[in-house]
Amino acid sequence: xxxxxxxxxxxxxxxxxxxxxxxxxxxxxxxxxxxxxxxxxxxxxxxxxxxxxxxxxxxxxxxxxxxxxxxxxxxxxxxxxxxxxxxxxxxxxxxxxxxxxxxxxxxxxxxxxxxxxxxxxxxxxxxxxxxxxxxxxxxxxxxxxxxxxxxxxxxxxxxxxxxxxxxxxx
Numbered sequence: 110x111x112x113x114x115x116x117x118x119x120x121x122x123x124x125x126x127x128x129x130x131x132x133x134x135x136x137x138x139x140x141x142x143x144x145x146x147x148x149x150x151x152x153x154x155x156x157x158x159x160x161x162x163x164x165x166x167x168x169x170x171x172x173x174x175x176x177x178x179x180x181x182x183x184x185x186x187x188x189x190x191x192x193x194x195x196x197x198x199x200x201x202x203x204x205x206x207x208x209x210x211x212x213x214x215x216x217x218x219x220x221x222x223x224x225x226x227x228x229x230x231x232x233x234x235x236x237x238x239x240x241x242x243x244x245x246x247x248x249x250x251x252x253x254x255x256x257x258x259x260x261x262x263x264x265x266x267x268x269x270x271x272x273x274x275x276x277x278x279x
Contacts, residue, residue: 152248153210153221159245162214165190169206169220178258179203181211181220190218192231193259201256203229213263216241219249228253233260 157164171182178194179202190213194200203220212219217232228249232242234257246253 153212153219155248156219156245157212157214159248160212160214160216160219160241162212162216162219165211165213167209169203169209169211171205172203174200174202183209183211187265189264191262191264192218193261195234195257195259198257200231200258201229201254213261217258218261219245221249226250230255231258231261233258 153164165183165188167184167187169181170184170186171180173180173182176194179192179200181190181192181203183189190211192200203222206220206222206224208223210221210223215233216238217230219231220229221227230242230246230249230253232238232255239257242255
């Protein structure tokens with residue numbers, strides 16, 4: 110009888126690692142794995158934080174273009190962003206956009222059409238701005254249109270047009 114018990118224990122000893130492995134696999138496969146959150150490939154808030162800029166949302170109602178650069182008009186001329194052209198280079202034009210987000214910062218401008226996800230990057234033509242814009246690329250769609258600019262100016266146009274209206278009356 111002792112031999113039967115010994116053989117049974119020996120068989121159990123051989124089977125125990127296999128049973129343990131099966132139990133561990135079953136338990137681990139039933140547990141939900143915590144997935145690390147992925148950043149969005151369209152994270153305009155994170156881009157703004159990295160550029161330390163200001164987000165302007167709304168309708169780009171007009172875009173004026175000439176040899177000096179590009180003027181982006183928001184809404185009913187509430188704000189105008191001027192992008193100065195680098196001589197011998199052209200700036201990619203954006204056209205009107207019904208649902209736009211624009212980031213204005215000292216490093217340049219980002220424009221995004223929120224309906225189509227099309228994105229334009231306008232970094233200033235200096236080393237620090239180029240480096241900042243390289244940092245934000247992972248947070249934007251892969252097919253961004255890039256045009257370096259000589260500089261940018263933002264005008265809150267009600268003040269500009271208030272004075273131009275007074276001058277035009279005389």
